[in-house]
Amino acid sequence: MSSPVITRFAPSPTGYLHIGGARTALFNWAYAQKHGGKMLLRIEDTDRERSTQGAVDAILDGLKWLGLDWDGDAVSQFGRADRHRAVAQELLKRGRAYHCYCTAEELDAMRAKAEAAKRPIRYDGTWRDRDTSTAPAGVKPVIRFKSPQEGETVVNDNAQGRVVIPNKDLDDLIILRSDGNPTYNLSVVVDDHDMGVTHIIRGVDHLTNAARQTQIYLAMDWAVPSMTHVPLIHGPDGAKLSKRHGALGVEAYREMGYLPAAIRNYLARLGWSHGDDEIFSTAQLVEWFGLEAIGKSPARFDFAKLENLNGHYIRHTADDALLNAFVQFLPHVSGGAEMLAQIDAAKTSQLMRAMAGLKERAKTLVELKTGVAFLFAKRPLPLDEKAVALLNDEGKSALQGVMAVLTTATDWNAPALEAAVKVHAEAQGLKLGKLAQPLRAALTGTASSPGIFDVLDVLGRDESLARIGDQV
RNA sequence: GCGCCCUUCGUCUAUCGGUUAGGACGACAGCCUUUCACGUUGUAAAGACGGGUUCGACUCCCGUAGGGCGCACCA
Numbered sequence A: 001m002s003s004p005v006i007t008r009f010a011p012s013p014t015g016y017l018h019i020g021g022a023r024t025a026l027f028n029w030a031y032a033q034k035h036g037g038k039m040l041l042r043i044e045d046t047d048r049e050r051s052t053q054g055a056v057d058a059i060l061d062g063l064k065w066l067g068l069d070w071d072g073d074a075v076s077q078f079g080r081a082d083r084h085r086a087v088a089q090e091l092l093k094r095g096r097a098y099h100c101y102c103t104a105e106e107l108d109a110m111r112a113k114a115e116a117a118k119r120p121i122r123y124d125g126t127w128r129d130r131d132t133s134t135a136p137a138g139v140k141p142v143i144r145f146k147s148p149q150e151g152e153t154v155v156n157d158n159a160q161g162r163v164v165i166p167n168k169d170l171d172d173l174i175i176l177r178s179d180g181n182p183t184y185n186l187s188v189v190v191d192d193h194d195m196g197v198t199h200i201i202r203g204v205d206h207l208t209n210a211a212r213q214t215q216i217y218l219a220m221d222w223a224v225p226s227m228t229h230v231p232l233i234h235g236p237d238g239a240k241l242s243k244r245h246g247a248l249g250v251e252a253y254r255e256m257g258y259l260p261a262a263i264r265n266y267l268a269r270l271g272w273s274h275g276d277d278e279i280f281s282t283a284q285l286v287e288w289f290g291l292e293a294i295g296k297s298p299a300r301f302d303f304a305k306l307e308n309l310n311g312h313y314i315r316h317t318a319d320d321a322l323l324n325a326f327v328q329f330l331p332h333v334s335g336g337a338e339m340l341a342q343i344d345a346a347k348t349s350q351l352m353r354a355m356a357g358l359k360e361r362a363k364t365l366v367e368l369k370t371g372v373a374f375l376f377a378k379r380p381l382p383l384d385e386k387a388v389a390l391l392n393d394e395g396k397s398a399l400q401g402v403m404a405v406l407t408t409a410t411d412w413n414a415p416a417l418e419a420a421v422k423v424h425a426e427a428q429g430l431k432l433g434k435l436a437q438p439l440r441a442a443l444t445g446t447a448s449s450p451g452i453f454d455v456l457d458v459l460g461r462d463e464s465l466a467r468i469g470d471q472v
Numbered sequence B: 001g002c003g004c005c006c007u008u009c010g011u012c013u014a015u016c017g018g019u020u021a022g023g024a025c026g027a028c029a030g031c032c033u034u035u036c037a038c039g040u041u042g043u044a045a046a047g048a049c050g051g052g053u054u055c056g057a058c059u060c061c062c063g064u065a066g067g068g069c070g071c072a073c074c075a
Helices: A019-034 A053-066 A078-093 A104-116 A184-194 A204-219 A250-255 A260-268 A282-288 A303-315 A319-332 A336-341 A345-361 A365-376 A385-389 A393-408 A414-428 A432-444 A452-459 A463-471
Strands: A006-009 A038-043 A097-100 A142-145 A152-157 A161-166 A174-176 A199-203 A226-230
Touching: A006 A019, A006 A199, A019 A038, A019 A053, A019 A199, A019 A226, A019 A250, A019 A260, A019 A282, A038 A053, A053 A250, A053 A260, A078 A097, A078 A142, A078 A174, A078 A184, A142 A204, A152 A204, A152 A226, A161 A204, A174 A184, A184 A204, A199 A204, A204 A226, A250 A319, A260 A282, A260 A303, A303 A345, A319 A336, A319 A345, A319 A365, A336 A365, A345 A365
Parallel strands: A006 A038, A199 A226
Antiparallel strands: A097 A142, A142 A174, A152 A161
8 A cells, every 4th residue: 555645724813714715725634535535734923023823724714614524633733833943953963054153133134135236136154154152142043944055946846847946046044933833834834844744735825934944854854845835816807816806714614605526526626627527526536536636827816707606506405405405504694693594494494495406596595595585574564655656557457467466376386386477477468577577677676687586575565464374 | 238938719727749629607599487596509719929849739949029937124
């Protein structure tokens, strides 16, 4: 047997779990699943200033909602600081690191100077080989990694190919801050090594770090894990994903009424593909997933396509499962709690019967909520007499005819009602369909396109119908 | 500024030297439906540009342009 696959998802808790992070998690998860391995979760919280417990909770919650479960407990990177410090000392002992006494001001000046001279912005190695006995008093030193200055570092990346970075472009990064706390690049290497991570799958924004980290692995004589850097997800305009676009936390997607399965499917197709397959289950994703099929160019986030996929998943979800998802969704949307409070056994029964007709017309759970609203409308609601007066004779006739059907209807089953109305319209020679729009427009003053349910909603404002509604 | 990476329909993508460059979303048009939606049929829509290599390039190489990422005592 080959060695077990261990991947990890390592978000920093400085904000919500954004869509790019969600995809990274999905890929790590899928790869581990496919190989019968494990996906570990590590919270990169070494930046104590910016890390918050709220963000940690949001990330864990988001992953759970997406159905991307991890193995074991989430590891706090900060909690492993002692081990990181020990490795820093080991690097010092090996002559692969050194103390640097430059102050923040000096570094700023160094940077400004380099920028002004249009020279690469890098640490100039002031303390690299300097005798520490000349160290200024009262300055707490940082520990910098002694990066090779000659040659090049090769990152054999599963997605990016063989990436070669000149070592002269890798400056001596700080691995231990002056306050004694480790920095990201050191912590990542130590943790990935200690946790037995075999495959690192993360965003390309870490590609240069991969070169730096490779040098640290080498300095410690540790095996370098398999690396895969996936292209980033951009906003609709091709620019970096920002809050203006879809750089929202996954909870925002939940509030917008998207199904986890749809998001998984959509995200999988961003930067990865399996021939012409567009719609596939998560099981199929796991079966097909491979690092070699990950692309190199960035993808733009397209809400229209996500919505289309979501509509597909809503339509293809069994009524009871969909109703369940809807109920789960309710607490996360405004007005949902009130609706949820009204759902009892009787209402559940109504919802179940309406679900088949409703789900055909909803692309999101938010739209499903709109469609279902007529079942929750308080009755009786007054009919707008003024609006009715605006209807022409044909309109009034149609309204009357439909009312006749509805008042004798014994079932609120949506398709059945629709069929009944059709039968009636046919018998009366009424053009209900053609009238629906002006009917609705006249009654509500809105120009939104009507559906049979919109009409029923409108008609539901009539007292006689309200009585029927109450009996159901 | 320096380094690395990217570039096929509006968008996501297939193609791994030889195809009428395929699919999906979106758009448009038709059909179905006495509304909407679903479904369905069809149409328009792409190899950034310039050089090579080759019998033959979207595909390989070089250059140009455009774009992305990185260059913190952030991760």
